Amino acid sequence: MVAPVTSLARSGLGDWVVQRLTAVLLAGYVLFMVAWLFAHAPLDYDQWRDLFAHTWMRVFSLLALLSLCAHAWIGLWTLSGDYLNERALGRKALLVRFLFQMFCGAALFGYGVWGIQILWEL
Amino acid sequence: MDVQVSVYRYNPERDDVPRMQDMTVAVPDGKDLMVLDVLERLKAQDPTLTYRRSCREGVCGSDGMNIGGTNGLACVTPLSEALKKGRLVLRPLPGLPVIRDLVVDMSLFYRQYEKVRPWLINDTAPPAQERLQSPEEREQLDGLYECILCACCSTSCPSFWWNPDRFVGPAGLLQAYRFLADSRDTAASERLSALQDPFSVFRCRGIMNCVNVCPKGLNPTRAIGHIRTMLLRRGI
């Protein structure tokens, strides 16, 4: 039995809404980046630096990063409930699923911290 | 004309593992039998062949099975449509435990149906006559109440295969919406609360396998979409 204790919003509706909102935000970020890159081709390092010197760009990027983490967490959590459950793996499912979720959580946390370091040049 | 049939066989008292058995059956020329007619002929040859059947006209939902790779009712699937490369391949509905041959244990499926409290709830005292309902309100139930609980949809749904204990599945959700949509029902809020966890409704990925196989032409995916909208309206 897979319980929703470790789900992000602990509610299917919450998860569902978060996943859709983050998807919209990520799509916006990607579109912006692609458009910006085209507009500034050929790109040099100074232009790239200037862009990220703006606070709004750092905030936008941070939002995109957090969205990515939330989106990925919901997706991977769902995946673990589908494929790493008792039906598929038997009694060891709980342990495997827990380890998988821990690994995903740690990785996403790591990427998050790393992203913040990069953005604010810490 | 002879037809080659390959049937899934498993008798828990004799077989350790299931197997496919090849059988041959004579069918009349110039008449398109239904798959159930073929099964009846096979059973006359081999009485140990086991399947469920009742109405033989597609309304009782007994003989849902996997016919040539697609879930359907044997009694309303013509042999001509079911033959793939001249062979008829019959397997039990996927994803549920097999009891014997083409008979599956449907307890999990029924449990999900019961979970949505598939009955009218109305706390007000009933009038001396019927509760009035306009034809437009009644129309909301079309495409929902006709479900025959054959399980073709739920057993074609990967989300139900992975989590048959937690995901209500297309059949159950269609019924959940049937009562949410009934103007005579007053328990919408409780019904929605019971469905908002991450599993009951939200494991639906909208791949529409259920719509493809429904022998009654119903659309569970649409009903699930309506439930999601109702949840969202209430939640925001």
Added chain:
Amino acid sequence: MSGMRTLTFDAIVVGGGGAGLRAALQLTESGVKTACISKVFPTRSHTVSAQGGITCAIASDDPQDDWRWHMYDTVKGSDYIGDQDAIEYMCSVGPRAVYELDHMGLPFSRTREGRIYQRPFGGQSKNYGEGGQAARTCAAADRTGHALLHTLYQANLKSQTVFLNEWYAVDLVTNARQQVTGVLALCIETGEVVYIKARATVLATGGAGRIYASTTNALINTGDGVGMSLRAGFMAQDMEMWQFHPTGIYGAGVLVTEGCRGEGGYLVNGEGERFMDRYAPNARDLASRDVVSRSMILEILEGRGAGPNKDHVLLKLDHLGEETLTKRLPGICELSKTFAHVDPAREPVPVVPTCHYMMGGIPTSVEGQALMQDDAGQQIGVDGLYACGEAACVSVHGANRLGGNSLLDLVVFGRAVGLHIRDRLAEESESLAASDTDIEAAMARLNRLEATESGESVADLRHELQNVMQLSFGVFREEKAMLEGLEKLRSLKERIAHVHLEDKSRAFNTARIEALELDNLFEVAFATAFSALERKESRGAHARNDYPDRDDENWLKHSLYFPKQQRVGKRDVNFSPEKVASFPPKMRSY
């Protein structure tokens, strides 16, 4: 005997169709510890196939409508051998029972006023036959049976009735005092045999249309309740009365509802003539079913059938327009396309009279208690045994049932038997007891099958039985053919007693179930043959070429078949309703 489990309930209902579910619901809601045993998951029962509707004077279509008019139609439809006290009860309680269904959630079609939609059906009139065609059949499109059965199952889930699904009742357990103490039942999934003990056993096992080769009935309609009751030595009533529905799809046997004609469809012969005008100038295509079926057969016999073999007639619906068809008759369109390869919006549907309903059955009181005769020939109740629905013969249908009255019968008498048992159990605390020998006696058939080593197959014998019934006991009957038929049945009796059960495995052994069902089919067929030979007149569905007229002097009676003596007796018809004057027999014309 040793090691057999016993399950104990206050009441058990055998059968999970409309009648069984309504009875179980009433009992559970009354606090009676009840189990419902069904050989199929309840929503697979044959009630699910009922299409047109449930006839009842709820005064939606016509605010003046009166249950007494419905009662008059039903008495007339029964060709005057329906019991008038029972018909009065059904027609007067009916509206309440139908409103209850709405309150349970049945998705009835609606009128502009928001009330339940009613459509015209055969044999319906206003003002005791004087006011023209009535529209009295409450409908949920053309899926009323489906909607009703699912609603009742859902109501039982809500009330937490105990279900023993996919359990097969093998035989009644009776003690030396001819009291019924429960049933012996087989769990189909595991093969376990269990004694289910109860203070009240309700047989709601439905009909037995499968005794005929061509029938609208489901494959499961094998008359198990009537078979069990006959084997236990109890009598059966009016077993010669079999309804042939005018519109079974030619070649497939699948039913298309009388509602097709109610909505304005009509029958034409091979020459395109609307022939019902000649047989029933007033009601035309909405004459009673027996009348329409006979007219169709006469058309075919006189060479005016349709198709290359001139062996069917046509049901014309295309003039109704696609919109009416999809709104009012969506299921019919689906069935016609699947089984007749015909789109009713474009072409007529080929149809032929097809065995549809058993008017006879286990005789019961209005409360549903099964009846037997004492030594003096008086009717007395069988302790512990009740019946309702098609398995019972209350009798509200007499010699011919009106369309839409079967669903009403189910809910009214399912409800009535529940109410009655509740009261009875509250009055009496004594539990009926059976000895080990009694239980062992009910094991006889299972033991016999277990011991078979050779013999004929179930499928072959069943096929032969169905053909005998089809040829000798069809729409038109006569002594010579029936005597030949009876002879064939006698030889079949011996052969069926030695049928070979090849597969003796336990888990989900449907071969064993089919062998057990064959016995029941035979019991019903045998009772039909005896009763049909004995009734030397034509009445309702029983039409004899050698006795073409109704004989009220000798046969304004129920027939009773006594299985032990293989003898047919008579029983008086009730002409004493409580609230209205009785309807005396009249010439019956439509």
